[in-house]
Amino acid sequence: MTHSAEEQPPPFEIVEPAAWRAPIIFNSPHSGSVYPDEFLKASRIDLAGLRRSEDSFMDELIADLSGRGFPTVSVNFPRSYVDVNREPYELDPRMFSGRLPSFANTRSMRVAGGLGTIPRVVGDGQEIYGERIAVDDALTRIEQLYKPYHRALRRLINKAHRAFGTVIVVDCHSMPSVGVSREEPRRPDVVIGDRYGTSCAPVLADTVEETMSRLGYTVGRNKPYAGGFITEHYGNPASGLHTVQLELNRAVYMDERSRARGERFAQVARDFAVLADVLAALPLDGLEPFASAAE
Template sequence: MTEFEGEFSPPFEIAEPAVWRAPIIFNSPHSGSVYPHAFLNASRIDLEALQRSEDSFMDELILHLLHQGFPVARVHFPRSYIDVNREPYELDPRMFHGRLPSFANTRSMRVAGGLGTIPRVVGDGQEIYRERIPIDEALGRIETLYKPYHRALRQLVNRAHQTYGAVILVDCHSMPSVGIARDEPRRPDIVIGDRYGTSCAALISGVVEETMAARGYSVGRNKPYAGGFITEHYGNPASGLHTVQVELNRAIYMDERLRQRSDRFGVVAEDFSVLAEALAAIPLADLGPFQAAAE
């Protein structure tokens, strides 16, 4: 048993409606906010600093979609503890006591930035741990939290795909309103991440952009967020598997300093309802699977 399992159960939830409105799944992998005591004790920074890495309240913005007939997945453990939007073994050897598995990816850009599967830093660059942690502890988090989450999500995606022939996974995130880099331009209200057109049909990204722009949002694509492991790993448009990341500017729905929902929270939740219905209106025949064109 990991320190986390002893403090909270379940570590994640996947809720399905009695009747599916369409093969569209909404996922919030970074809104977890339950912090194990041992983790807090091992951290050199306080809870408030750790919470700045959360996609705070993102799961609440989409949870009501369950009542409209859309499955919703959300994670309860914080991304600063283990990040399910990474490869399973993106690990920084400088963080651990003990030998890493030979198959660990220690050289990815995300590891170099301190944001691997077990993050070394929070989003604004602050180091998390006072000292190295045992590699067995890290591997335990992967086995008991990361892998069960992805196994359950993959089963849900595959079941929808088999039933309908196509599926759309909407990976929901939030971003700070201001970037760390001083020269970064003002962030739009929403950033659509489709791995530069490789994780979903262009039609889907277009529906997201048109729907949200019509609701008054400024919309960008793939910069500064093109989508992480989930978008890349679950998206295979040629087979009818589509994944799109929707990154929402936190200033739209919350007070970032106080970490409180703003007066617009309910409006934003309603806008996600409109988006869900717009995606559900896409004909399944337009979502594949697609045959390769003959040469």
Template sequence: MTGQPPAAGSAANAAGKLNEPHEPELDPPFDVVEPAVLASPLVFSSPHSGDAYPRRFLDRARLSAATLRRTEDAFVDALFSGVRSLGAPLLRARFPRAYLDLNREPYELDPRMFDGRLPLSANTRSMRVAGGLGTIPRVAGQAQEIYAARLPVEEAIGRIEKLYKPYHARLGELLARAQRNFGVAVLVDCHSMPSGASHAGVIPTSTIPSSLPFAPSGHEARPKADFVVGDRHGTSCAAVLVEVVESELRRCGYLVQRNKPYAGGFITEHYGVPASHCHAMQIEVSRALYMDEQSVTRNERFAEVSAALTKVAAALAAAAAALPSMHRAAAE
């Protein structure tokens, strides 16, 4: 299977040299909600719904916990929890995206944030880094600086070694298991989007198609969609699978767009290799559908939206299960 977990890179041997304090809030840093019986080639990932904030991180942050919480894809793991009844696993991070962003390259780092030399393999020039949204984010909220002072570079490497790489390794294992059992794997990367318009004025969405953790300002227009389904403009997932998701969402009464403004980030691009029978799509849910964005609490429509997503997942599972026979028929 292609789309394997990101390579360790030149900093791989640094893990044994790290002497960071243990973060009890991140024990474990992520978990897998496994089905009672594995019955589906689908694998769900919720990389941005974590809300376990290390005390040490909060003590060093310039921003309040409430501001940081608004960067979360809050409750998205719970929204998709019904997939367990369909026989599909759900991998979910417990740490927040403001602490470490799993939807980035492993070493997408801003040198201005750190004391010490970054690994030679670090990508320091991406548009995401320029916008403060690297693997270790520099900003949150209204592009506000998260940290009051520079971080030791060893701390950044430690987060990547202890959190990022194990998460991606587990995700790769789940996808490989799906392929062994069903002949195909379909990754659904689960996210939420602010109910304001896209943030193209901050960072062009053509450059950064994945979710941006900025709170919308009051003058921005409402979004044009309840859901955005991203397939990296047709490169990461078979069109039939995306069409099933869109059709089912519309049948439930929702407005749906494809790839605008979110086409999928690193996870969708890295793991979605349809030629190798591993497909990946990103689903963005408008936060206004299921939560109060200011208080970060579930609203009265939460159960409705969650039930709709379980219906969508059931339709997608059926379509995914039919893919291997479709491939065999096309090859004959």
């Protein structure tokens, strides 16, 4: 959707509960669907094509959790415009007119794939821009959107960490039901990413897997998604900072062609609430720094 300047929603929204039930934050960084007009003009792909990169409705699936005692974070700008699940300056020099700053990471795997902080392609590999964009435009997006989001998320994480001694970020994403490669096996309903055991205590990923399996979902781990920058950057179990990424198969809750909510939409939202309740019931002392290492 597009909005006029007067009714532009904020770049991201944090909804904190009146009272926190547990130090668990549900984050949706890729569900944004507010497309700036100048971005649509610069894109050689139509809006429907750009929207294929969205984790559609993920913000809605977690929206009720704030009323149950869990803060929620959602981004309103689209990931095809700025991707907050990247390092601040993963930038592809081929996209820009002008010189990138020397500190830009121009050689990451994500940049090579066209999916840097300012993406070159949408999820299915189509090029977004008809011509190069100004370096200053990219840096402005990072200053005005990317950095404020991460500052706010960091503040929220620190607040929970101070109050509870530990914090769990559940980073909520959705994935296409089929991969780009034909060789890839059929995707499960849910993929849990914990950076191969490094971004959260093992009990957390195990609990998510057991709970979602019990609710009837097929579950995979770390393939094809082990977690992006958010999982890696905010996950530091030795300091009591735990991050787990959830990738939900879009075919479970929506029609991928028409981008309409599916029959199971309300049930999936209820299942997220069940998962939140189960995680909230975990004893926090089991997540203490080095608890798992000491056993």
